[in-house]
Amino acid sequence: MPLQTRESFVDVLIVGAGPAGLMCGNAIAVAGGVNVRIIDQRPSKISVGHADGLQPRTIEVLQSYGLAERLLREGSQLHMCAFYNPSQTGGIELTARAPDISERTARFPFKLALYQSAIEDAFIDSMAHHNLRVDRPVKPLTIELSRDQEHLRSLSSYPVKVTLARLDATIDTEKLEVVHAKYVVGADGAHSWVRKALGITMDGDQTNYVWGVVDMVPDTNFPDIRNRAAIHSKNGSLMIIPREHDKVRLYVQLSEKDVVDPETGRVSKTKWNPEKILEVARKSLHPFYISPLADIEWWTIYMIGQRVASRFSVEDRVFIAGDACHTHSPKAGQGMNASMNDTHNLAWKIAQVVRGWADPSILRTYESERRKYAKDLIDFDKRYATLFSGKPRTSDNQDGVSHEEFFKAFETAGSFMSGIGLRYGPSVIVNAKHQSCAENLIVGQRMLPQVFVRAADARPVEIHDLLPADARFKIIVFLGSMEEESRLAEINALANELGSPTGFLRRYSMDGQTSSPMFDLITIVAGKKEKFNYLSVPLVFRPHWSKVLLDDTDATGRKGGGAYERFGICSNSITFVIVRPDGYVGMVAPATASRDVNEYFTSFLTLRHCSS
Amino acid sequence: MPLQTRESFVDVLIVGAGPAGLMCGNAIAVAGGVNVRIIDQRPSKISVGHADGLQPRTIEVLQSYGLAERLLREGSQLHMCAFYNPSQTGGIELTARAPDISERTARFPFKLALYQSAIEDAFIDSMAHHNLRVDRPVKPLTIELSRDQEHLRSLSSYPVKVTLARLDATIDTEKLEVVHAKYVVGADGAHSWVRKALGITMDGDQTNYVWGVVDMVPDTNFPDIRNRAAIHSKNGSLMIIPREHDKVRLYVQLSEKDVVDPETGRVSKTKWNPEKILEVARKSLHPFYISPLADIEWWTIYMIGQRVASRFSVEDRVFIAGDACHTHSPKAGQGMNASMNDTHNLAWKIAQVVRGWADPSILRTYESERRKYAKDLIDFDKRYATLFSGKPRTSDNQDGVSHEEFFKAFETAGSFMSGIGLRYGPSVIVNAKHQSCAENLIVGQRMLPQVFVRAADARPVEIHDLLPADARFKIIVFLGSMEEESRLAEINALANELGSPTGFLRRYSMDGQTSSPMFDLITIVAGKKEKFNYLSVPLVFRPHWSKVLLDDTDATGRKGGGAYERFGICSNSITFVIVRPDGYVGMVAPATASRDVNEYFTSFLTLRHCSS
Secondary structure, eight states: OOTTOEEEEEEEEEEOOSHHHHHHHHHHHHHOSOOEEEEOSSSSOOOSOSOOEEOHHHHHHHHHTTOHHHHHHHSEEEOEEEEEEEOTTSSEEEEEEEESOOOTTOSSOSEEEOOHHHHHHHHHHHHHHTTOOEEOSEEEEEEEEOOOHHHHHOTTOOOEEEEEEETTOSSHHHHEEEEEEEEEEEOOOTTOHHHHHHTOOEEEEEEEEEEEEEEEOEEEOOTTTTSEEEEEETTEEEEEEEOSTTOEEEEEEEOHHHHBOTTTOSBOOTTOOHHHHHHHHHHHHTTSOEEESSOOOEEEEEEEEEEEESOSEETTTEEEOGGGTEEOOSTTSOHHHHHHHHHHHHHHHHHHHHTTSBOGGGGHHHHHHHHHHHHHHHHHHHHHHHHHHSOBOBTTBTTSBOHHHHHHHHHHHHHHHHSTTOOOOSBTTBBOTTGGGGTTSOTTSBOOOOEEEETTTOOEEEGGGGSOSSSOEEEEEEEEOOOSGGGHHHHHHHHHHHHSTTSHHHHTSSSSSSOOTTEEEEEEEOOOTTTOOGGGSOGGGOSSGGGEEESSBOTTSSSBOOHHHHHTOOTTSOEEEEEOTTSBEEEEEEGGGHHHHHHHHHTTBOOHHHHO | OOTTOEEEEEEEEEEOOSHHHHHHHHHHHHHOSOOEEEEOSSSSOOOSOSOOEEOHHHHHHHHHTTOHHHHHHHSEEEOEEEEEEEOTTSSEEEEEEEESOOOTTOSSOSEEEOOHHHHHHHHHHHHHHTTOOEEOSEEEEEEEEOOOHHHHHOTTOOOEEEEEEETTOSSHHHHEEEEEEEEEEEOOOTTOHHHHHTTOOEEEEEEEEEEEEEEEOEEEOOTTTTSEEEEEETTEEEEEEEOSTTOEEEEEEEOHHHHBOTTTOSBOOTTOOHHHHHHHHHHHHTTSOEEESSOOOEEEEEEEEEEEESOSEETTTEEEOGGGTEEOOSTTSOHHHHHHHHHHHHHHHHHHHHTTSBOGGGGHHHHHHHHHHHHHHHHHHHHHHHHHHSOBOBTTBTTSBOHHHHHHHHHHHHHHHHSTTOOOOSBTTBBOTTGGGGTTSOTTSBOOOOEEEETTTOOEEEGGGGSOSSSOEEEEEEEEOOOSHHHHHHHHHHHHHHHSTTSHHHHTSSSSSSOOTTEEEEEEEOOOTTTOOGGGSOGGGOSSGGGEEESSBOTTSSSBOOHHHHHTOOTTSOEEEEEOTTSBEEEEEEGGGHHHHHHHHHTTBOOHHHHO
């Protein structure tokens, strides 16, 4: 390496600016206080094609960064799914239409189809507000992790050394750079250079299912061209996804022998073109016709691999995320969702550790939480892809997949596919010891959406909007009813406890006098907007007038109310609900067990005011 | 005038860039096809103070220009109103809280408090997208209207001559300009130069009520500081309006003798300051305290005038709008709302006439509709201001205003104050002949909000969002149920009629083959999303797949449905609902009376393809 090589230091280096890398970069930038850099070897971002679907939970996650609204406007919302099967007269016919999302608690009860580029733009614009831009075209050449245990354990050290090459450099001396990073995130796709450089293997197999994909504006008489349509025909399976504006995407099942080169065992795209894929689609779609109204926007052919990386991290200093650690079929629309949710899970942990809030031990939960999910995803995908790609049951094929079988799988899969069913297992940050005090706020699952009204101004607010992904823990205090004088003693006692320098709210702050910046507090009272005086809530429970909510309907009587009952929380005692920065319930506990809440935080937070 | 004076020609010249002028400029710019200019004599726009409240109907109107969303985010939503009255122990106490909006059909069931400047910014940004910017500081010096009747009647003439002075001109030759305009709108405030130049008088009186206004961030123990609060005390009346962020506005009743200069009869601001106004407020607010946390942001003192201009137009070539034609008390929060709704009413009419779509006779309806409203507003204001400014009824003042009296007025006034109760009387564009075919869509009132689902993709849509203020008439065709074969003959017959060159849809287009650009068509079928095939709707009723709606619930079953019944429309026949470009129902008619619909349009639209 020439002497002139530049050297630099960074808290976090992200390799790859696809959905996983951008989610990570934006999340860390929003959290603040972390020196982060994101590189990509492509000279510019993609514009068409690629991933296309956001699941309900992913929309909730994007909204926690303030990014969902513009995507909801731009994208195509999929509310219903139409199922087509072989008809008696040949060809296909509509069997049924059903809601595409069966998960009742979804805040956004639909899928959103939208080109990957629009989603990337939302991140890029948000990052720009925080002065973070993708550095491109820049390629990593070498990565080296220190083997010195002391070095690895030290919070102030930069144990990862990455050599970067700037691909558009005009002078050799500008080309190379050595970056010393505290943490590296490899979000560099299915062929991840980071993964390979670290020697992490992928476990699993290539399947025999081969698919063609075509994006276009169609001319058709197919009645469900604007719904998601799952078509099982005697001539193969077809999935239709309506896209933004008048576009649609077709996923067309192709025959292995037509597509796979027998010599290499790989998909050979050379003999194919979109018109040939459409020819296959037309056979499945008979008696309906379909043709492009204008040029085909994008197309591809691929074989499904179903694999999970053997590990997601090395020494909790280098992580891989997204397609770099799991590949699966696109039929369930999970790809981009799983990827973004990987780094949504990881980013706040890195941010808290870099800022000195949390102990590095929380980083272990990234692999335990996300690799478990990735394996479940592959298992799910195997079952689902088999059903979808299988031949339909007809009078002459009694072994085929019946509509009832497929529809049952569709329904039971709904919770998993939507992302809402996801439940992280017990860990240092997931403690279900007191689950019974809030039976329906499942510890490890995302906080349920619910409308409350603000006590001071009766404005209805969605609790999710008070849980932004800003790397802070949210302490929701369900104070219960304040109508009975008898309860005030209990409430005041807790106020004193939390207001003391040893209470968990102030224990982690620099001075012990104010609440720690890593906590945000919301208070929910079982009271009525017509009567309740928000000033009666002790000061420690109302850091701002907007933080006191009532479990009541809004002024129209149409929104809100019933949360205590819905959540299974008693209104005659005080209950804590601890929501992690990523929106998942970390712990629920009665105020009488505040010692356990203290222990929960003690197990992974750093006592800043003691150590400084 | 020197020889060098510039001369220019413009379709519409707007004088004044306050809310009325900006609404006008933006509406005409959005409509397109009109050469419009807007001037203001102030060198820059206001930044603090002034008007502060948007009523529910005004929010709907702003949303029809796509402008409500950002204001809803920025503003303070007022959902509840708190009423305080003298207590037994001296001072005041909470009597009741009630929903601030009693109008059940409001799409946005709250008031929005926000500084006028934010609302002006929304218009200014939107106008910029259409390449229209406020030309300032520019002042009109003379205005002259041609007296030549032929000139006044000709569509191609520019009968208004206005001399403008550029106030920041550095060279004399750049200073003056003569503008020849087809139409001039004077939106230049209560002291309107345009009004005075035209010799239009104001009818009505000055009242004896004097008010002080203070904007600040308060330190207070008053429990309703974030609600709208109407306070009647023995020491005078007080109104609190919570503003954006933590700010509030106080409207404080002052004593006439303390404020009005006996020599001039005018309000004298010189002896006053915000602390003196606050001293008065504190007496009304006892036993609660209030003080500014930081500097006072803005303050003023004024006496209420209740006046309406004797006419709103001269020759339907020059119009006045907003404060230029009506002044009243701010207590009912109508000022900015009335002003913006004036030009919302006027702009589309001017745009249609300039584009050659409509006959100039529709311009007459501006005065007939808006002057009637202004007079109603003053009548309302007189009753309401008397009640609000009057002494409260107490044991030692039995003649005072009781809470019950005030609250009853508050409730009955709700529909008027919200702007939703407004009903325009019969005219060339308001025809109630067939009201009975859609009993609850009152002709002359704004179209009711209602959620439908799109037939093609089951996406729930609010009908208001399909009725943008784009200067086009919206034809909503309620086709009824299509399940019975027997109805298809009727539907197909109407399709043929509307598809013919003499049907009203095509009659006004250039070629008679396509629909006129001045119409937008929406079709609503009484059908179910699980079964209905949107392709079964005849082509003339579905200009795009997104225009066919179902009166059904969405996939969650939580939104939509029941519109036929709610509107009082029969699902066994076809019903037309004609919505004016400003969102008001112009006519309802059964398809069997399509001749009357033809006549409705013939009475004010221009037959372009015949005359060209």
